[in-house]
């Protein structure tokens with residue numbers, strides 16, 4: 001089956017899909033993106049993801065390439081054409097094509113829009129054995145709240161993690177605190193059973209999964225607090241886990257080679273993953 005990509009108004013064969021070499025996303029990483037998870041033909045948290053896209057665009061003064069209604073239609077059309085049941089939709093908006101100059105183009109330029117999809121196996125409510133993370137210095141800029149395609153520090157951190165046999169990197173700030181993962185938010189469960197994740201400010205991306213989980217914690221009457229936590233505190237925690245649109249809730253069983261708790265998937269992370277999967281299955285079906 002041919003796989004389609006959406007590129008600036010057209011659905012094209014994914015293998016042939018391309019953008020102009022003067023696209024400012026390609027030249028200068030002058031663009032933003034979003035990833036929406038799809039489960040059983042349902043978009044997970046579509047509204048909040050598109051709201052965050054809107055915020056990223058506004059922060060960088062990039063216009064909307066199409067209306068919000070048109071984007072919702074394109075997402076569904078691409079899902080339908082690619083028979084996407086489980087996986088993700090990737091969308092990217094750049095400032096557009098212009099003669100290369102760091103400053104914004106002085107002539108009107110249409111923002112460029114690309115969407116692709118990725119099929120994957122339906123995520124299990126059971127997390128399996130959990131994952132290992134490796135700490136890496138957080139060398140990113142001071143606007144990590146914007147979901148830009150400028151991801152080089154994240155790429156290098158993730159690669160360092162993978163080369164050490166870990167799945168994710170945990171980024172450590174100048175105070176020795178964990179900001180977030182290279183592409184996920186970071187959480188711990190303290191020995192008192194309190195869930196801790198860093199507060200949202202310019203230092204991290206306000207994850208949509210993080211936000212949904214916060215609501216689930218409230219509904220389950222779990223103790224939850226947003227504050228910085230150090231790498232040392234994380235290593236002594238009862239449990240740890242990551243959240244993202246693609247990982248859902250994934251238990252962390254090892255940090256820098258040291259076992260978290262008893263080194264097994266914890267009860268809280270297991271329960272929260274089950275709750276999240278239930279939440280994801282409750283949306284309106286598209287395909």
Ligand code: PMP
Nearest residue numbers: 183184185205207208209244245
């Ligand atoms: N932090 C970073 C740096 C990310 O790239 C992501 C994934 N987009 C997240 C956190 C998790 O965000 P979400 O739950 O919206 O996928």
